Amino acid sequence: MTDVDKEVRVRFAPSPTGYFHVGGARTALYNWLFARQHGGKLILRIEDTDTERSDSSWTEGILKALEWLHIDIDEGPYFQSQRKDLYLAAAEKLFLSGHAYACDCTRDDIENRKKEDSKPGYDNYCRERGLVPGEGRALRFRVPDTGVTIVNDLVRGEVEFANVSIEDFVLVKSNGDPLFVLAVVVDDQDMDITHIIRAEEHLPTTPKALLLWKALSNKRLPVFAHLPVLVNEKRQKLSKRRDRVAVEDYREMGILPEAMFNYLTVLGWAPKDGSEIFQPEKALAEFDLGQVNHSPAFFDEKRLLFFNGQYIRSLADEDFMARGVPYLGKAYPGLGNEEIMRVFMPLASVTKERVATLAECVDLLSFLFDDPFSPDQDDYQKLVKESDFAGELIKDFLDRFKKALYQDDENSFPDSEKGVDIESIKAILVECADALGIKLAKAQAPIRVSVLGKRAGLPLFEALEVLGPKKVMARLENALADLAKNAK
């Protein structure tokens, strides 16, 4: 078998030093697409060689986020913290072969000499001192003084680095811990990685990796693909510390994983036909690293919200409801799912075309569950209290509503849940509006605010029907009493 026939093996290698943000998710996604396209393997490797900043809880978050996005991994997770011996063995090999040398320079030493020299980076002071590796001594790689190192990149073509511009970088810290450059190359060779797909920020370290790779073995070089970074509104690389773009946060606000997946896919790549909302199958069929954009992309939440709205609306009512229920359950811990679903289901279709996220269901349906109930103060003030017809209208509506409900038998209504149907409620309000000589749009406002609590929301008649006559009447009577009290 020739090298060319080798199975595609890619890796996603996050470092667990903070919450998992959307930039990492996109890198993982592109790796996944590439692996699946080529019938290859996706390996997950946790780069936790920085013991100071790494934490297993972050690893947990990465795992959960990948699962949520349906990015399934074939191997791993491997933990670099558990493979230290491998890196140290490679370090020894490099020292023995003369590719690396021990260095006892402190940071200050280097700084001081730099003042005289004015050249940045390490000055190769220890290169020919013949120090033996040991306590308090770092191990540095001997970078060639001449020649160039060329990075073969699927996204950017060939990128050339003059070796003189690369300093003798550290492979092993003076405390004996291996550094990521070493660990990454050792692992990529050990795990037979064929394609390294990662963010562009790694491009400057790639020539180092290549030099190391060749010094370590004669394995075929991996092919690189450096993806443009994701930036914030200020065009800076997304940072875990600065930018609030955790995958977990989007999940909590009710972004659908398929919407996130789709949005991430088209952030930096577009299918030939220009379509933007599509199933993963299409990306699998058409995705091409060579077509990935070269420039940084802004993670536009507004656009994500649009994608999410599209996905929500394409859901079957039952599915939509099932996904929304947990959000309501969280907002109203006292309620059982059954209880929520009973009123959610009949309103599912009118709700799903009014939300961009699942969390927004809570806001739209709160009138069903709030207990005690109280309307939005601003809306109530403006559309009920300050209205010159609200009192009259509400009274009229309430009278007619009761009449329809009791149906000529005032005693037949104890607490019947039968209620009044949508068409009848509408007919009643039309009559009220006509009596006042105003339009239906105007007439619905006081009723809406008094019963549903806000000036905007679900279609009034559907909402009233599902709410049920008891609460409708109680809230209208409350409004009436309040208006009467105020009139004095």
Next chain:
RNA sequence: GGCCCCAUCGUCUAGAGGCCAAGGACACCACCCUCUCAAGGUGGAGGCACGGGUUCGAAUCCCGUUGGGGCUGCCA
């Protein structure tokens, strides 16, 4: 400062020398639909950073400038 990457509407993009007086989508504005709000429909405003080349012809190729970004750590 040094090295490297990048540059099409505000944003994400289509564009691989003539099909481009630059197309689509988000956001924005207007109108239609309409019980509110949405959703949906129709329309509108809005861009090839600049300067040189190459070419019969450049958003597309080359050079420079400017601008932005990344890296420059015994972080990843």
